[in-house]
Amino acid sequence: MQKVDDAQAQIEFDRRVADEQKIEPTDWMPDDYRKNLIRQMSQHAHSEVIGMQPEGNWITRAPSLRRKAILLAKVQDEGGHGLYLYSATETLGITRSEMIEALQTRKAKYASIFNYPTLNWADIGAVGWLVDGAAIVNQIALQRTSYGPYSRAMIRICKEESFHQRQGYELIYAMAKGSPEQKEMAQDALNRFWWPSLMMFGPHDSDSAHSAKSMQWKIKRETNDVLRQRFIDQTVPQIEVLGLEMPDPEIKWNEEKGQYDSGEINWQEFYEVINGNGPCNHQRIKHHLKAHKDGEWVREAVRAYAEKQQAKKAANVA
Numbered sequence: 001m002q003k004v005d006d007a008q009a010q011i012e013f014d015r016r017v018a019d020e021q022k023i024e025p026t027d028w029m030p031d032d033y034r035k036n037l038i039r040q041m042s043q044h045a046h047s048e049v050i051g052m053q054p055e056g057n058w059i060t061r062a063p064s065l066r067r068k069a070i071l072l073a074k075v076q077d078e079g080g081h082g083l084y085l086y087s088a089t090e091t092l093g094i095t096r097s098e099m100i101e102a103l104q105t106r107k108a109k110y111a112s113i114f115n116y117p118t119l120n121w122a123d124i125g126a127v128g129w130l131v132d133g134a135a136i137v138n139q140i141a142l143q144r145t146s147y148g149p150y151s152r153a154m155i156r157i158c159k160e161e162s163f164h165q166r167q168g169y170e171l172i173y174a175m176a177k178g179s180p181e182q183k184e185m186a187q188d189a190l191n192r193f194w195w196p197s198l199m200m201f202g203p204h205d206s207d208s209a210h211s212a213k214s215m216q217w218k219i220k221r222e223t224n225d226v227l228r229q230r231f232i233d234q235t236v237p238q239i240e241v242l243g244l245e246m247p248d249p250e251i252k253w254n255e256e257k258g259q260y261d262s263g264e265i266n267w268q269e270f271y272e273v274i275n276g277n278g279p280c281n282h283q284r285i286k287h288h289l290k291a292h293k294d295g296e297w298v299r300e301a302v303r304a305y306a307e308k309q310q311a312k313k314a315a316n317v318a
């Protein structure tokens with residue numbers, strides 16, 4: 001009996017996905033759809049939160065009050081994105097503490113890019129311009145993802161990401177058009193962040209474990225390689241405007257394809273980083289563990305307050 005119900009529910013699910021209708025938390029969904037969403041969405045949330053570290057590092061060292069205010073607002077936004085995404089993931093039946101535990105015990109991944117250090121102020125420009133620029137290319141597509149709470153979170157997040165990308169570009173522009181030393185710093189930041197930014201889109205489609213299923217379920221709306229190429233095509237003209245050298249000597253306009261050709265990513269480096277051996281993996285998790293432990297008193301206070309409110313409510317009913 002159960003099997004027949006499930007088969008019917010599956011037909012209805014497939015129909016709704018095909019019709020571009022959103023799947024909502026109380027709707028029936030295949031177990032693997034739920035699992036895959038929990039994996040991708042929780043890793044996305046972790047990326048937002050861990051992503052606060054390389055930029056947060058520079059808040060106290062921003063070169064002016066204006067730059068400090070911008071950076072502070074941006075880093076705060078990233079924390080907010082993490083919170084929307086944890087809440088959206090909780091609608092699938094996992095708790096925030098289970099997700100945090102998976103991050104801290106390294107069972108869950110987060111975006112590879114945040115395992116690279118921000119060495120100087122130009123890196124903050126490169127993160128906004130390239131890292132948020134890559135993130136937004138991916139996230140615009142995710143606004144049309146089939147899961148309602150994820151799609152709605154993405155619509156809001158994309159609005160903020162576009163400010164993040166602009167502030168990074170404006171910062172790097174000021175440096176690229178500044179003194180020769182500043183221009184050199186901008187070039188160096190571009191050279192170091194270019195390849196890791198391309199890696200944010202994940203392995204080639206032919207090596208991507210989850211893409212086929214995720215595309216079929218419309219969790220992902222475009223493939224890793226399509227999005228990566230879109231990012232290259234939109235960023236190369238920006239490099240030209242900045243008057244900087246291309247970070248990849250193989251970048252060349254391909255008239256026939258109507259897109260840029262470019263060199264191959266160092267996949268060995270990518271896999272090293274996502275498997276925990278990048279330059280900052282250890283430091284990022286260590287810092288998260290410390291912040292989590294230091295925040296225990298806040299969680300305790302929230303729990304005590306909730307208990308007090310419940311006791312009051314119960315007393316009023318009685």
Ligand code: BYC
Binds near residue numbers: 039040045048052274
């Ligand atoms: N880094 O089958 P694949 C931001 C893993 S943060 C680490 O292609 P999928 C921001 C992948 O998880 C923006 N791991 O996977 C914040 C899988 O391993 P598991 C973050 C990666 O999921 C602060 C395996 O490799 N954005 O904007 O189909 C400051 C095979 O890959 C990476 C999102 O998270 C990577 N780069 O496609 C500034 C977007 N790539 O899970 C900015 C949402 C792959 O089986 N996520 N892996 O252990 C996605 O769109 C997709 O998950 C990905 C990967 C395109 C990232």
